[in-house]
Amino acid sequence: MWYIVIAMEHQDAAKKLAELGHTTRLAIYRLLVKAGPDGLAVSAIQEQLDIPGSTLSHHISRLVSSGLMVQKREGRVLRCEACFPELMGLVNYLMEECCMTPGQESVNCN
Amino acid sequence: MWYIVIAMEHQDAAKKLAELGHTTRLAIYRLLVKAGPDGLAVSAIQEQLDIPGSTLSHHISRLVSSGLMVQKREGRVLRCEACFPELMGLVNYLMEECCMTPGQESVNCN
DNA sequence: ACTACATTTCTAGAAACTTCGAAATTAATC
DNA sequence: GATTAATTTCGAAGTTTCTAGAAATGTAGT
Numbered sequence: 001m002w003y004i005v006i007a008m009e010h011q012d013a014a015k016k017l018a019e020l021g022h023t024t025r026l027a028i029y030r031l032l033v034k035a036g037p038d039g040l041a042v043s044a045i046q047e048q049l050d051i052p053g054s055t056l057s058h059h060i061s062r063l064v065s066s067g068l069m070v071q072k073r074e075g076r077v078l079r080c081e082a083c084f085p086e087l088m089g090l091v092n093y094l095m096e097e098c099c100m101t102p103g104q105e106s107v108n109c110n
Numbered sequence: 111m112w113y114i115v116i117a118m119e120h121q122d123a124a125k126k127l128a129e130l131g132h133t134t135r136l137a138i139y140r141l142l143v144k145a146g147p148d149g150l151a152v153s154a155i156q157e158q159l160d161i162p163g164s165t166l167s168h169h170i171s172r173l174v175s176s177g178l179m180v181q182k183r184e185g186r187v188l189r190c191e192a193c194f195p196e197l198m199g200l201v202n203y204l205m206e207e208c209c210m211t212p213g214q215e216s217v218n219c220n
Numbered sequence: 221a222c223t224a225c226a227t228t229t230c231t232a233g234a235a236a237c238t239t240c241g242a243a244a245t246t247a248a249t250c
Numbered sequence: 251g252a253t254t255a256a257t258t259t260c261g262a263a264g265t266t267t268c269t270a271g272a273a274a275t276g277t278a279g280t
Contacts, residue, residue, distance in 0.1 A: 014133045020204070021128025022238090023121060034207035042257060052240050057258050059238095076247050076256050084208070091201050094130070097144040098194070132268090152227060162270050167228050169268095186226050186277050 006089030012067070013093040016086070019066040024051065025059045032069055032082035039072075039081035116199030122177070123203040126196070129176040134161065135169045142179055142192035149182075149191035 008016075020026050028045055046056050060080065063069045067086050071078045118126075130136050138155055156166050170190065173179045177196050181188045 010136065011133060014131055014136045016131070017127050017136065018131025021124055021126070021131045023124045024238095026120065026124045026127065030204075030207060033204070043255095046257095053257065054240055054242090054259080055238080058240090061258080062237095073246085078257065087204065091204065094140075094143070094197065094201065097140060134268095153225095156227095163227065164229085164270055164272090165268080168270090171228080172267095183277090188227065 003088050004085040005092050006085045008089045008093040013090055016066045016068055016090050019062050019068060022059070024049065024055075025063055028056075028059060028080075029063060029068065029082060032080055033087070035082075037081065039079045041077045041079055042071075043077065045080065113198050114195040115202050116195045118199045118203040123200055126176045126178055126200050129172050129178060132169070134159065134165070135173055138166075138169060138190075139173060139178065139192060142190055143197070145192075147191065149189045151187045151189055152181075153187065155190065 020029060027049055031040060031045055031048060042056065042060065045060075046053060049056065060069075060071070064071060067083060068090075069080055069082050071080050073079075130139060137159055141150060141155055141158060152166065152170065155170075156163060159166065170179075170181070174181060177193060178200075179190055179192050181190050183189075
């Protein structure tokens with residue numbers, strides 16, 4: 001078992017984190033992560049989150065611009081998908097210099 | 111080997127991500143992650159990042175308010191430490207509903 | 221008490237973000 | 251080609267964030 005992990009630039013990582021750092025966008029993204037490779041239509045997201053279309057569209061476009069998700073048109077419907085390798089790369093960027101490697105206790109912050 | 115993982119509320123996770131989603135704060139946090147349990151003095155961070163004290167202080171206070179780091183006074187020096195369990199909890203929150211469990215290919219977003 | 225050091229708080233202007241209605245776009249259907 | 255459906259773009263008002271200088275705070279040494 002392996003994962004594709006995208007190497008990440010500092011600016012790029014900060015941008016992705018900032019985009020995820022908004023309640024609505026984080027909710028959108030988690031729906032997509034949960035939905036998996038099939039993704040979700042914009043309308044399906046709207047149904048679950050119950051926010052105005054223009055607001056939703058704004059947030060989706062920010063997520064797309066950060067590279068965390070993509071949209072694919074299928075007729076009248078736009079299907080949204082999370083980009084897992086990017087997410088993995090982001091997590092990796094946060095953890096890669098972590099000193100808490102096996103063999104140490106991970107408890108800190110007390 | 112195990113890690114402490116903090117269960118995370120949605121708002122809390124979004125707040126942490128937002129705070130990490132700024133170039134300077136992400137740089138600060140990575141220095142702390144790298145430094146490990148010993149942490150770093152504010153002055154040591156300032157030396158590495160070369161930014162005005164007031165700006166640095168502003169960013170540190172935001173990271174502290176999000177719960178991602180703590181400060182401990184030691185004489186004249188304030189030592190900053192990353193809170194690893196919180197970081198683990200955040201990563202977990204991002205991934206926990208991820209359908210990309212072992213046995214599937216993780217490739218997506220093409 | 222006085223001085224030096226480490227760091228924060230105050231302040232304010234500039235820049236960026238959020239929200240959502242209304243209008244525009246794109247695509248399928250009649 | 252007109253109609254309907256799905257979604258985005260535009261525009262504008264309100265809110266938050268960012269930056270950094272100046273002043274204030276807390277701490278140690280003399």
